[in-house]
Amino acid sequence: MTVLPEWTVVHEVGSAAELQALAAALAPHLRAADLLVLSGELGAGKTTFTQGLGRGLGVTDRIISPTFVLVRQHAAGGSGPGLVHVDAYRLDGAAAVDDLDLEAGMAANVTVVEWGAGRVEHLSDSWLRVDILRPVGVLQTAATGGPVTAFDDDGEDEVRTVTLAGFGPRWHARQPPLLLD
Amino acid sequence: MMRGEPLVLGIESSCDETGVGIVRGTQLLTNTVSSSMDEHVRFGGVIPEIASRAHLEAFVPTLRTALDDAGVTLEDIDAIAVTAGPGLSGALMVGVSAAKALAVATGKPLYAINHLVAHVGVGMLGGTFADGLPANLGALLVSGGHTEILRIGNIASDVELLGSTIDDAAGEAYDKTARILGLGYPGGPVIDRLAREGNPKAIRFPRGLSQPKYMGTAEEPGPHRYDWSFSGLKTAVARSVEQYEAAGMEVPVADIAASFQEAVVDIITSKAVLACREHGITELLLGGGVAANRRLRELTGERCTAAGITLTVPAPSLCTDNGAMVAALGAQIIMEGRAPSGVSFGTNPSLPVTEIVLASGEDGRA
Amino acid sequence: MLLLALDTSAAATVALLRDDVVVGRFGSADTRSHAEVLAPAVQGILADAGVPGADLDGIVAGVGPGPFTGLRAGLVTARTLGFVWDVPLFGVLSLDALAFDAVAGEAVEAGSAFLVGTDARRGEVYWAAYRAAGDALPELLDGPHVGTAASLPKDQPLAGRAASLYPDDLDGLPAFTTSDPDAASLARVARLRLLAGEPLLDTAPLYLRESDAKVPGPRKRATA
Numbered sequence: 001m002t003v004l005p006e007w008t009v010v011h012e013v014g015s016a017a018e019l020q021a022l023a024a025a026l027a028p029h030l031r032a033a034d035l036l037v038l039s040g041e042l043g044a045g046k047t048t049f050t051q052g053l054g055r056g057l058g059v060t061d062r063i064i065s066p067t068f069v070l071v072r073q074h075a076a077g078g079s080g081p082g083l084v085h086v087d088a089y090r091l092d093g094a095a096a097v098d099d100l101d102l103e104a105g106m107a108a109n110v111t112v113v114e115w116g117a118g119r120v121e122h123l124s125d126s127w128l129r130v131d132i133l134r135p136v137g138v139l140q141t142a143a144t145g146g147p148v149t150a151f152d153d154d155g156e157d158e159v160r161t162v163t164l165a166g167f168g169p170r171w172h173a174r175q176p177p178l179l180l181d
Numbered sequence: 182m183m184r185g186e187p188l189v190l191g192i193e194s195s196c197d198e199t200g201v202g203i204v205r206g207t208q209l210l211t212n213t214v215s216s217s218m219d220e221h222v223r224f225g226g227v228i229p230e231i232a233s234r235a236h237l238e239a240f241v242p243t244l245r246t247a248l249d250d251a252g253v254t255l256e257d258i259d260a261i262a263v264t265a266g267p268g269l270s271g272a273l274m275v276g277v278s279a280a281k282a283l284a285v286a287t288g289k290p291l292y293a294i295n296h297l298v299a300h301v302g303v304g305m306l307g308g309t310f311a312d313g314l315p316a317n318l319g320a321l322l323v324s325g326g327h328t329e330i331l332r333i334g335n336i337a338s339d340v341e342l343l344g345s346t347i348d349d350a351a352g353e354a355y356d357k358t359a360r361i362l363g364l365g366y367p368g369g370p371v372i373d374r375l376a377r378e379g380n381p382k383a384i385r386f387p388r389g390l391s392q393p394k395y396m397g398t399a400e401e402p403g404p405h406r407y408d409w410s411f412s413g414l415k416t417a418v419a420r421s422v423e424q425y426e427a428a429g430m431e432v433p434v435a436d437i438a439a440s441f442q443e444a445v446v447d448i449i450t451s452k453a454v455l456a457c458r459e460h461g462i463t464e465l466l467l468g469g470g471v472a473a474n475r476r477l478r479e480l481t482g483e484r485c486t487a488a489g490i491t492l493t494v495p496a497p498s499l500c501t502d503n504g505a506m507v508a509a510l511g512a513q514i515i516m517e518g519r520a521p522s523g524v525s526f527g528t529n530p531s532l533p534v535t536e537i538v539l540a541s542g543e544d545g546r547a
Numbered sequence: 548m549l550l551l552a553l554d555t556s557a558a559a560t561v562a563l564l565r566d567d568v569v570v571g572r573f574g575s576a577d578t579r580s581h582a583e584v585l586a587p588a589v590q591g592i593l594a595d596a597g598v599p600g601a602d603l604d605g606i607v608a609g610v611g612p613g614p615f616t617g618l619r620a621g622l623v624t625a626r627t628l629g630f631v632w633d634v635p636l637f638g639v640l641s642l643d644a645l646a647f648d649a650v651a652g653e654a655v656e657a658g659s660a661f662l663v664g665t666d667a668r669r670g671e672v673y674w675a676a677y678r679a680a681g682d683a684l685p686e687l688l689d690g691p692h693v694g695t696a697a698s699l700p701k702d703q704p705l706a707g708r709a710a711s712l713y714p715d716d717l718d719g720l721p722a723f724t725t726s727d728p729d730a731a732s733l734a735r736v737a738r739l740r741l742l743a744g745e746p747l748l749d750t751a752p753l754y755l756r757e758s759d760a761k762v763p764g765p766r767k768r769a770t771a
Contacts, residue, residue: 004202015411016413041359041363041419042357042360042361042415042417042419043412043415043416043417043418043420044416047348047349047412048348048412050545051347051348058409062345062347064345064346064347064348064349064350065346065348065349065350066456067226067349067350067353067357068325068326068327068350069267069268069269069270069326069530070229070269070270071270071530071533073531089226090224090225090226090227090228090229091229096228096229096230101579104579132426134416134419134420146425147421147428147430148420148421148423148424149383149384149385149421150384151384151385151386151387151417151421152387158413158416163405165387167323230615232755233615233616233619234615234619234752236619236623237619237623239751240623240626240627241626241630244627244630245630255631255715270616271616271619274582274616274619274620275620275623277582277583277625278585278586278619278620278621278623278624278627279626279627280582281582281585281586281621281622281624282585282586282589282624282625282627282628283627284587284588285588285628285630286588286600286627286628287631327598372714406751409657418550436587440699501602524586524590525583525584525586525587526583527580527582527583528582529712
């Protein structure tokens with residue numbers, strides 16, 4: 001079954017900080033029970049994105065990688081929804097995802113699932129897909145002409161393309177106006 | 182009536198090791214561990230459901246072996262301690278349910294304790310700190326799930342978090358880097374081994390949160406003076422590998438492994454030693470599974486010596502997850518006179534390090 | 548005969564049975580707090596009855612099927628209690644308790660076939676088919692299985708919570724549409740089997756589903 005998005009929008013960001021700013025700008029447009037499905041290779045910035053989202057939602061705890069414990073719950077900063085942050089990489093198959101009992105917390109939270117594509121869409125009739133893409137395979141050349149061997153400490157050179165796509169009735173005519181570009 | 186040195190049985194099930202340890206005060210009687218690690222290797226990480234199933238099957242046999250090995254009976258035991266968090270929810274649930282059943286069946290008091298603080302408590306065993314924990318003690322915990330620097334005022338009642346990772350744990354960075362390099366799971370040992378063949382200076386990988394805006398000064402600390410970040414490092418490793426692949430060149434795996442390891446170990450040790458110096462810490466305990474890493478032990482040792490800090494690293498079998506550390510912390514908590522946790526507390530997968538022992542009926546959640 | 552029974556395949560339930568009399572019982576409607584409530588329940592029931600654990604003739608555990616985490620809390624509790632008290636362990640299919648209740652409540656006539664179904668979450672039910680057998684224990688005809696409510700045999704009434712979850716697909720037995728396996732009934736099933744000299748199960752959990760983990764594929768190579 002192929003499901004087509006209600007809408008798709010593409011943003012370019014030039015650094016890890018800009019990626020977080022984009023996510024923070026998205027946060028006010030999110031509601032409790034929204035499901036975000038994050039995709040991107042290792043190091044694409046899925047947790048970085050979620051940190052920005054948490055900041056935008058007013059979450060005060062530190063948002064760290066959920067990889068070890070699989071699910072981290074963060075209380076809302078104010079009256080808005082809290083954040084449930086999931087790493088589904090080791091949960092291949094929808095059934096294993098269901099053992100996490102995410103449904104129990106979905107109603108009151110924004111649920112963000114890293115490596116969620118193809119694993120968690122069954123949890124809701126609607127979801128926001130976020131694909132984070134680094135330019136892969138582009139040969140960057142150092143001053144010496146060879147491969148780059150010195151990497152920036154600040155992530156300022158981490159260019160990414162972020163594609164947001166709303167699926168299902170919740171996202172019908174609900175494209176967040178992100179004024180970043 | 183309890184004697185001076187309590188005989189404590191500790192139960193650990195927060196991840197993939199089912200551990201039962203027994204200590205008498207600071208004396209280790211047994212450290213029995215059953216691991217489901219082999220079942221997780223092909224999946225590239227611990228699979229919670231597989232770990233939980235293994236805990237159920239392993240618990241009673243591990244308990245029986247531990248009692249036999251220590252040469253004690255359940256009647257002899259003064260108290261039971263169990264990991265209540267942090268860790269995998271379903272895995273914690275098995276150990277906690279078992280510990281409660283043990284407490285109900287024996288009538289012994291039960292203490293629900295913090296897994297991370299237990300990694301420090303293990304330093305009490307084997308005579309390292311036979312006369313008690315030193316006054317100016319810090320702990321650097323580095324594992325698959327954790328990267329933390331702690332100040333230990335009192336192991337039973339006063340633990341302060343000085344710094345921690347803001348994204349991936351160090352062990353997780355090893356696992357993910359190994360995945361990028363196609364080296365399999367777990368990443369720590371294989372990268373450590375490959376790193377010996379590579380040049381750690383071949384590539385300059387980022388040292389996360391090392392810039393002045395994050396560090397500040399001792400007088401005016403920045404927002405992440407003692408914190409770590411490994412996500413940018415992971416991205417840089419991926420970019421580095423892709424460059425060689427895209428150019429059709431052979432990926433210098435050993436050099437990348439060595440340079441990656443150097444970046445991790447450099448930033449962990451430099452920030453940990455900085456935190457020690459600025460908090461009057463003169464004794465540092467290195468714990469957690471990554472404490473087995475050759476380069477981490479080496480560089481931590483060098484930098485501690487240079488800073489006048491005494492470094493203690495427990496035996497590898499006590500650094501990885503085990504029940505003896507839970508028992509060791511339990512014994513300290515009992516000797517400190519803290520109340521047991523009862524049998525109605527809940528598990529807490531995100532238990533903060535400042536919650537050392539749960540009070541009756543609590544789960545440590547805010 | 549003195550039996551302590553635990554079932555955590557749905558709700559957390561505990562019962563103490565002396566011969567055919569329930570002398571203590573506990574039930575919690577919450578299906579997600581087994582690890583919290585189970586041990587206090589066992590402690591309270593035995594204390595109230597003045598029964599030392601070592602006096603038990605057996606510990607009966609519902610082996611599922613049921614949601615895994617709760618099921619394991621019950622099984623590890625039963626196994627640990629049995630180890631410490633040196634009391635024999637007996638496993639009983641949790642659905643047997645519901646089948647027993649439906650027949651004891653005269654909801655099904657002797658000789659007729661019926662279904663038992665519980666919530667398996669994810670839009671599925673755990674189920675089995677039985678035949679009521681007069682004074683004897685219901686006879687298990689088929690199962691246990693896990694599947695969608697629509698996939699169950701048609702034209703047979705069903706006892707258990709599955710009936711209220713999927714009323715369009717299932718024909719619920721009135722008075723049993725929200726029932727969960729109960730430890731007291733589980734104990735009665737075990738007692739009747741023991742008295743009849745029939746074999747019981749061990750305490751291996753009936754997961755019915757694999758752990759679902761798959762080996763991940765290799766990382767995609769970057770190509771120019």
